Amino acid sequence: MKHYDLIVIGGGPIGIACGLEAKKNGLNYLIIEKGPIVNSLFNYPINMQFFSSSEKLEIDGIPFISNEAKPKRNEALEYYRRIVTSNDINIHLFEKVNTVKKENKTFFIDTEKQNYTANQVIVATGFYDIPNTINVPGEDLPKVSHYYKDPHFFAKQKLVVVGASNSAVDAALECYRKGADVTMIVRSPEIGNRVKYWVKPDIENRISEGSINVFFNSTVNEILPQHIIINTPEEKVRIENDYVLALTGYTPNFDFLQKIGIQLSDDEKKHPKYDDQTMESNISGLYLAGVICGGMDTHVWFIENSRIHAKTIIKHIISNQSSVS
Missing domain, CATH: 3.50.50.60 (FAD/NAD(P)-binding domain)
Structure with a gap:
């Protein structure tokens, strides 16, 4: 069973941003994605054009050059794929996470293919997989x-x-x-x-x-x-x-969140509990990133305003390591 400092669940743009930030800070990390790279974007309509301009979809300051001000799906796939391959991001694709359990200070992550342990976990799973x-x-x-x-x-x-x-x-x-x-x-x-x-x-x-x-x-x-x-x-x-x-919208996988112990609000919004200063959930060492943070308010968080989550989370992890040492 391989151990990591950090495991990121979800290989979308925000999950990739978390991996980039973890790598820059010397963390031993792994991204686990149940589909291809940026699975949700891959499943968008072939001709889809983003509402956001290309610079607002950039992660880690890596330039996103598109033919028009607002890029299309194929350009976004190319952009995020090149980031993963050129930066040699450690990502396992087509591997679904089944369970995440914490015992003492260690997380145990069980997937369809194998098991892992980690000191910290980031859930960045988006909301595109379960239709309303x-x-x-x-x-x-x-x-x-x-x-x-x-x-x-x-x-x-x-x-x-x-x-x-x-x-x-x-x-x-x-x-x-x-x-x-x-x-x-x-x-x-x-x-x-x-x-x-x-x-x-x-x-x-x-x-x-x-x-x-x-x-x-x-x-x-x-x-x-x-x-x-x-x-x-x-x-x-x-x-x-x-x-x-x-085409009536989609919802986050609340069953998965609750199964791993993340608290949700009692109302129909189902907002997950987390500290907006650190993105740490009610479970110490388990963080939320990206659109998953909005619960049913899936229009609140986008790539452009949640890409900062990566830096926020990794900064908190590094500061905790420094305080322990």
Whole structure:
């Protein structure tokens, strides 16, 4: 069983930033990631463009050069992959962490492949792996997906997009432009202000001209193999349908957090407990980093405002080592 000063769970941008900072400070560290490098970004839509500009996505001061001010998914994959490979970051990929337990002052980390021990642990697991379900009959049909990848698949198909987030709006526009017959189901009375400012006029104009159909103040009642039934303010509407993209957001893996002993707030926000000055959780030596810190408020933390977590955590670890010695 190999021992490390620090194990980082999650190989996204913030997990990589933690690894870089640990390496610079001479810590014996390991990043464990259940998928490929920056797994969440890899699973983003192929043509996705970030809301943030490239310099705000940089970690450790390493320049991120993109073709436009706001980079696209493929450019981000290239950027973070090169950081990992050129800096020889110690990362194990496609290795899922099952449990983390602390005995005395040592953490025991059990994965699908092997076991480790560590003095400290950072959880930087993000929130993209568990979709928010809409909990209606038929949601488990093969025609329904909570993830969107490529608009080509939906050409000449009757597509329903549920939601009005950035991902839902992007999917609706891209699929419409590739020949899909798109209908949006939006719970609110309009397209929200959190939609990317350069995209919002586009979707509103496509709706106004009738290119994309929309039901505002509406929800899905039932999904059938060849139809979908929608609750509107006036009545239930039944429309022909081939595919449904239920892009209603994602949630952190709260079960994993609770299983390892991290306390969550009692309300629906489920904010994990941590010291915002050190990022240390209620478990001594176990830290939280990145969007996981926001609980259900997944819009609070992004790469650009949570990349500082890496320096904050490693500084605290080093200062604790100095005080002990």
